[in-house]
Amino acid sequence: MKLVELKVTYEAENYEKAKEEIINFLYEFGIQGVKIDEPFEKNPLDYYSNEKQFLLDTYAISVYFPKNFYFEKKKKLIIESFNEKFSKREDLIYNLEFYELDDEDYLENWKKYLYPEKISEHFVVKPTWRKYNASENEKIIELDPGRAFGTGSHPTTYLCVQLMEKYIDENVNVIDVGTGSGILMIVAKMLGSKEVWGIDIDEDAVEAAKENLELNNIKIDETIKVIHGDLLGKVEEKKFDVVVANILPDVLILLLDSISKVLKENGIIILSGIIKDKEQDILNAIKNQNLKVIDKNESKDWIAFTVKSV
Numbered sequence: 179m180k181l182v183e184l185k186v187t188y189e190a191e192n193y194e195k196a197k198e199e200i201i202n203f204l205y206e207f208g209i210q211g212v213k214i215d216e217p218f219e220k221n222p223l224d225y226y227s228n229e230k231q232f233l234l235d236t237y238a239i240s241v242y243f244p245k246n247f248y249f250e251k252k253k254k255l256i257i258e259s260f261n262e263k264f265s266k267r268e269d270l271i272y273n274l275e276f277y278e279l280d281d282e283d284y285l286e287n288w289k290k291y292l293y294p295e296k297i298s299e300h301f302v303v304k305p306t307w308r309k310y311n312a313s314e315n316e317k318i319i320e321l322d323p324g325r326a327f328g329t330g331s332h333p334t335t336y337l338c339v340q341l342m343e344k345y346i347d348e349n350v351n352v353i354d355v356g357t358g359s360g361i362l363m364i365v366a367k368m369l370g371s372k373e374v375w376g377i378d379i380d381e382d383a384v385e386a387a388k389e390n391l392e393l394n395n396i397k398i399d400e401t402i403k404v405i406h407g408d409l410l411g412k413v414e415e416k417k418f419d420v421v422v423a424n425i426l427p428d429v430l431i432l433l434l435d436s437i438s439k440v441l442k443e444n445g446i447i448i449l450s451g452i453i454k455d456k457e458q459d460i461l462n463a464i465k466n467q468n469l470k471v472i473d474k475n476e477s478k479d480w481i482a483f484t485v486k487s488v
């Protein structure tokens with residue numbers, strides 16, 4: 179399996195703002211990981227410890243996509259939409275470059291950037307190859323994200339985890355729609371949920387989720403299932419107290435009807451993956467499904483909602 183790295187090199191009046199804008203924009207294209215290169219205060223001694231970093235003088239953001247049969251179309255779309263959004267800006271100049279990578283190279287490279295991270299009141303995500311001394315009230319999620327989305331560090335994931343901490347206990351069953359690395363299934367189980375299902379249209383994600391459940395000593399059985407496919411075809415007869423879904427806004431809007439069908443009468447849905455620009459579209463879809471917002475969580479340019487039936 180090959181991957182494609184898109185490297186955006188840029189100069190901006192406000193680097194922090196430009197970085198957020200570029201990452202948020204690219205997120206909409208289903209990226210698998212983000213790597214950020216920034217120049218740093220130069221000390222001549224650093225030349226010997228990290229020559230590559232030392233010589234780097236540019237700001238760059240790299241994101242990764244699987245190289246599948248429709249990637250060329252996607253590439254064209256990314257370049258066109260990127261230019262449409264950013265080319266007329268007075269405060270930003272940029273250059274886009276695409277590179278092909280082998281899966282293994284990507285995974286090895288990617289691992290260097292992941293560290294244990296506290297993502298909510300109780301949860302710490304720990305990459306399997308790192309050490310971490312947990313304090314008494316911390317819950318550790320062992321994770322090897324592989325090629326699936328969900329390391330915990332993206333706002334869309336941690337906003338969801340923070341809402342899950344409020345609404346999930348041993349009395350509820352949960353389905354995670356778009357489970358990716360399985361991180362939200364692990365959170366649901368660690369919060370005591372008696373039954374946790376996860377579903378994803380990406381076969382690699384299903385494999386990654388199963389491996390990560392195992393890493394956390396969660397056994398796949400009648401109460402823990404990871405399903406490959408689309409919600410509608412695969413989960414028709416079953417109802418859940420809690421549905422969590424961290425997916426792109428346009429997909430969430432399409433899925434909301436199917437999600438409502440698997441929701442118990444007093445159940446709740448935790449929706450994440452919502453970039454601020456799309457907030458109103460999501461609110462309209464929520465209203466059209468006879469649902470209402472009962473809680474909201476925000477970070478940077480991202481929003482997550484808890485909703486239930488009117």
Ligand SMILES: C[S@@+](CC[C@H](N)C(=O)[O-])C[C@H]1O[C@@H](n2cnc3c(N)ncnc32)[C@H](O)[C@@H]1O
Nearest residue numbers: 327328335356357358378379380383408424425
């Ligand atoms: C942003 S990732 C979320 C991963 C993880 N749940 C998290 O919160 O970090 C979205 C996932 O949704 C999956 N997905 C996209 N459309 C889907 C659909 N219609 N049904 C099920 N999964 C879908 C993608 O394959 C991807 O793994």
